[in-house]
Amino acid sequence: MKRTTLFVLMTAAAGVLGGCAGMNQSASEGGNPFATASFQSILKNDFAPKGQAKLDRLVQTKQQYECSKYEYLGKPMPAEMSKKLESEAMAGIVYPKDGKFLGDWKAGLKIAEDGKGKQWSDNPDKPSGGNCLACHEMVKNDPSQGNIGPSLVDYGKLRGNSEAILKYTWGRIYDSAAYNACSWMPSFGAHHILTEQQMKDVMALLMDPKSPVNAN
Ligand code: HEC
Known part of the structure; x- marks a missing residue:
C-alpha cells in the first residue's frame, strides 16, 4: 500500500x-x-x-x-510519554535464545512476500507471513513494493552486521515501538505474528550479502 x-x-x-x-x-x-x-x-x-x-x-x-x-x-505525544512507551517496548524484546540472529534468507524472502495470516479465514496452525514488501522496498527495481516504510535495499551492505546492528534490527522486527512509540510497523515478535525462526530468516534476508536485498 x-x-x-x-x-x-x-x-x-x-x-x-x-x-x-x-x-x-x-x-x-x-x-x-x-x-x-x-x-x-x-x-x-x-x-x-x-x-x-x-x-x-x-x-x-x-x-x-x-x-x-x-x-x-x-x-x-509528550516526549515523556513516548520515552516511557518506548522503554516498556524495549524491555519486552526477547532476543534469540541461542544468540544466533541469522537464519535462511531464502525462507526470509518468502516470509517478506507473504501477506497471509491472522485473518478469520486463515488456518491458525499455519505460520503467518510478514508482508514486509507491502510497506518496504527490499528488492531493487520492483515497483510492486510499498513505501509506507523506508527502502531497505542494500540494508546489510550499508549497515554492516555488528552486534549493535543485529540487535537493533531484531528489535525493530520484534517490536518497532521500542524505537518509535507510535511506529506503523507491526510488532512481529511482541504480537506473536512471526516465530523466532521466521524472524531469523527475515534478518538473514536483510543481512546476507547473497540475498536480493544486498546482491543487486
Ligand atoms: C505496515 C507497514 C510495515 C510493514 C508490514 C513492515 N514495516 Fe518495517 N517499517 C515500517 C515503517 C513505517 C518504518 C519506519 C520507522 C517507524 O515508523 O517506526 C519501518 C522500519 C523498519 C526498519 C528500520 C529501518 C531503518 O532504517 O532503521 C526495519 C529493519 C524494518 N522496518 C524491517 C521490516 C521487516 C523485516 C518487515 C517484515 C517482517 C517489515 N519491516 C514490515 C513499516 C512497516
Whole structure:
C-alpha cells in the first residue's frame, strides 16, 4: 500500500468518527474517541467473532490507545510519554535464545512476500507471513513494493552486521515501538505474528550479502 492511500483511508476513518456521538464524550476520556462507551458499543455490535479473529482484537493495548488518542487530537505525544512507551517496548524484546540472529534468507524472502495470516479465514496452525514488501522496498527495481516504510535495499551492505546492528534490527522486527512509540510497523515478535525462526530468516534476508536485498 502506498503512503497516500493510507492517509486517504485514515482521513475517511476520522470523518466517520467525527460524525458519531463518541466525539462529544471524548473529552472525559482524555480525548480518545475510541475509549468512549458509545464507540465501544458500536464496535461490539458491528463485529462478530469468526475463526481466530475474536473480539479481543477490539481491545487496544496501552500503546495503541495513547497513539490513537494523540493522532486524533492532532497533537504530538509528550516526549515523556513516548520515552516511557518506548522503554516498556524495549524491555519486552526477547532476543534469540541461542544468540544466533541469522537464519535462511531464502525462507526470509518468502516470509517478506507473504501477506497471509491472522485473518478469520486463515488456518491458525499455519505460520503467518510478514508482508514486509507491502510497506518496504527490499528488492531493487520492483515497483510492486510499498513505501509506507523506508527502502531497505542494500540494508546489510550499508549497515554492516555488528552486534549493535543485529540487535537493533531484531528489535525493530520484534517490536518497532521500542524505537518509535507510535511506529506503523507491526510488532512481529511482541504480537506473536512471526516465530523466532521466521524472524531469523527475515534478518538473514536483510543481512546476507547473497540475498536480493544486498546482491543487486
Ligand atoms: C505496515 C507497514 C510495515 C510493514 C508490514 C513492515 N514495516 Fe518495517 N517499517 C515500517 C515503517 C513505517 C518504518 C519506519 C520507522 C517507524 O515508523 O517506526 C519501518 C522500519 C523498519 C526498519 C528500520 C529501518 C531503518 O532504517 O532503521 C526495519 C529493519 C524494518 N522496518 C524491517 C521490516 C521487516 C523485516 C518487515 C517484515 C517482517 C517489515 N519491516 C514490515 C513499516 C512497516
